Amino acid sequence: MTTSEAAAGPALAAAAARLRVAVPSVADRVAAELRLQLAEGLLLPGARLTESTIAEDLGVSRNTVREAFAELAAERLVVRHPNRGVFVASLEAGDIHDVYTVRRAIEVSAISGGGSPERVAAVRAAVEEGKAAAAANDEEGLGNANQHFHGAIVALAGSRRLDTIMSQVLAEMRLFFHKATVDAHFYRGYLPDNEEICSALEAGDLDRAGELLLAYLNRSEERQAAVHGE
Amino acid sequence: MTTSEAAAGPALAAAAARLRVAVPSVADRVAAELRLQLAEGLLLPGARLTESTIAEDLGVSRNTVREAFAELAAERLVVRHPNRGVFVASLEAGDIHDVYTVRRAIEVSAISGGGSPERVAAVRAAVEEGKAAAAANDEEGLGNANQHFHGAIVALAGSRRLDTIMSQVLAEMRLFFHKATVDAHFYRGYLPDNEEICSALEAGDLDRAGELLLAYLNRSEERQAAVHGE
DNA sequence: AATCGTCGGATTGTTGAACAATCGGAGAAA
DNA sequence: TTTCTCCGATTGTTCAACAATCCGACGATT
Known part of the structure; x- marks a missing residue:
């Protein structure tokens, strides 16, 4: 062979x-x-x-x-x-912070590298996917689009290992969501964030994109902790 | 129960x-x-x-x-x-870059968070462990100390998941090293780097610590690529 | 009544043997 | 040499069995 x-x-x-x-x-x-x-x-x-x-x-x-x-x-x-x-598996309160710690490390690092035009285009596609789902009132599609968005951000780095780590983390989070049903507008509020992050990325303003993403993740963690945590 | x-x-x-x-x-x-x-x-x-x-x-x-x-x-x-x-498993040329991409994401993120005094002390301990090994001309101990150093840096974040990811990456690298024996002074050159990074960390200058660590990882990757890569 | 043993059923952990599917290589044929 | 065919070896998967362990129920003791 x-x-x-x-x-x-x-x-x-x-x-x-x-x-x-x-x-x-x-x-x-x-x-x-x-x-x-x-x-x-x-x-x-x-x-x-x-x-x-x-x-x-x-x-x-x-x-x-x-x-x-x-x-x-x-x-x-x-x-x-x-x-x-x-x-x-059932994520406890501490796991929420843990998962977000991983996400902060991976996602912020990936976006700070920029990435090829095709990969940036994939991020944009995920943003549009989210908008379409919002227009169609498709809550599930909105959640999927959000995960695609963050997956695409990690994919910017072009690292097989980072991709698998991220997909595992996302799978964990998906599991977590089923524990308590999130309200209908949970993801919708994140759409403008995604749009803004993506725009900064497309404009080549990586520092700003990174900051926005980090702020987003921090806010998201707080919200998750509020919904689930004790 | x-x-x-x-x-x-x-x-x-x-x-x-x-x-x-x-x-x-x-x-x-x-x-x-x-x-x-x-x-x-x-x-x-x-x-x-x-x-x-x-x-x-x-x-x-x-x-x-x-x-x-x-x-x-x-x-x-x-x-x-x-x-x-x-x-x-045998790491190919592309895997080197991949592994270092993960390390950059994880280590830089972890050090930018600072960490508790005990965890900073663990980093210091790894640095001293390396110095002792160098003094004793213990090349293997030098390599181990270096891995402990980077493991301690990731441990700063206090994340179970990041810790396991890092230990897996280090295990992969350990595997890789056996492929081609590194020269006797391979790790020795990194001792001053570790010392400097640790000092910056102890002084609370996290930005500087992060920059030094990033530069270190980039240099290390170059060197690995030169030794093994094609 | 509440706590503490004890017992039995159910499930896991591990083994051993069996068989089909597949692969790699050795040798035969062109 | 190249290609074809076949054989041995190894993997993928199943099945049946058994010991070890856990859980809950039942009953005994204070």
């Missing part, structure tokens, strides 16, 4: 890699299914995930479910209590 | 949590053993890890080894090639 790769160049290798991920293992598919149910709020924080039940429901072996659990536990979406089982 | 916890207060709950981690599962112990061998360079990047071999060597089942692999893969220490096996 290494010889054929060297001969055929990186194009084929990339295609092979794409084909590989196109046929994920059963354990990966189980993990994906559970991730989906978690994101959709079908599995609420604190809920218990019984191995045998999931194994039956999805028609796979218990061991395979176990491997899927290992994946999800590594992503903090699920918590293992030895000899007791795995439970859907 | 919840009732007794509520009655006994957080002290007992913390003790229980401590006892829990004190009895890790077999899979966790296997993962820990492999992590150790990886850190010590016993398993070099690119090396193949055969399930049955490891299962025999450690006297555990293949399924258990598999669970351990899932852990390590989530930490990027190991790469799974479907139907071919798992291999010790």
Whole structure:
């Protein structure tokens, strides 16, 4: 394989890699299914995930479910209590600050680097997506657009590792939101912020974009703490 | 359980949590053993890890080894090639920049927050640890002290999540170092930097500390790229 | 009545064996 | 040399079993 790769160049290798991920293992598919149910709020924080039940429901072996659990536990979406089982993770008051600490570090750093025009365009696209959702009164779409916006900001850095870290953090937050339903106008207030941040980014005023983003995150954390925290 | 916890207060709950981690599962112990061998360079990047071999060597089942692999893969220490096996991860040229992008985001953000006196003291302790190792001509100790230094900087933020991210990144870098042995004075040149950064931190000049740290990371990345990159 | 053991059922942790699917390489054929 | 085919080895997955552990219920003691 290494010889054929060297001969055929990186194009084929990339295609092979794409084909590989196109046929994920059963354990990966189980993990994906559970991730989906978690994101959709079908599995609420604190809920218990019984191995045998999931194994039956999805028609796979218990061991395979176990491997899927290992994946999800590594992503903090699920918590293992030895000899007791795995439970859907539930963020406590302290976790809110923790998550936002990560977001501040990653997002502010990413935006301060600027990023290529295509990536800036992706940020703009997320802003417009949010506006469209607002116009359509699509609350869920508004939330998704907001996550896309922040994901696009991190993507400015062009770092695989930062991207995966961010997507994990966003998955955690998504989980968290299902705990207490947010009011209908929760995200709407953030639209002008996103617009302003994006404009500063497009104008090349990275310092200002960074400051706005930081202020936004601080405000967002306060709000989250007020809604959930004690 | 919840009732007794509520009655006994957080002290007992913390003790229980401590006892829990004190009895890790077999899979966790296997993962820990492999992590150790990886850190010590016993398993070099690119090396193949055969399930049955490891299962025999450690006297555990293949399924258990598999669970351990899932852990390590989530930490990027190991790469799974479907139907071919798992291999010790080997950082390519692009990964160097990627890893340093994460470090810049996390470390600079952490130091800009300052941190409690105890945590600043931990940074100072790492600096002194490095000086002692230099005096003793202990190259390995010098490397460890350097990692402790940067770990202590991230710990300033007091974020569990940032800490685990950082330790994973450091584990990746440790792996990377074994690929090509660094020259004896590789770390020694960084001692004055660490001292200066620590002094600025202690003096409360966070802006300066952040700038110094950023410059350090940029220089370090250049050097790594020169040694390994293409 | 409240607390404290004790017991039993249920679930997890781990093992061992089995089988299909897949891969890489060795050798045969062109 | 290049290509094709086949074989051995390893992975992916399942199944069944067992010990260890936990939870809750039931009953005994003060």
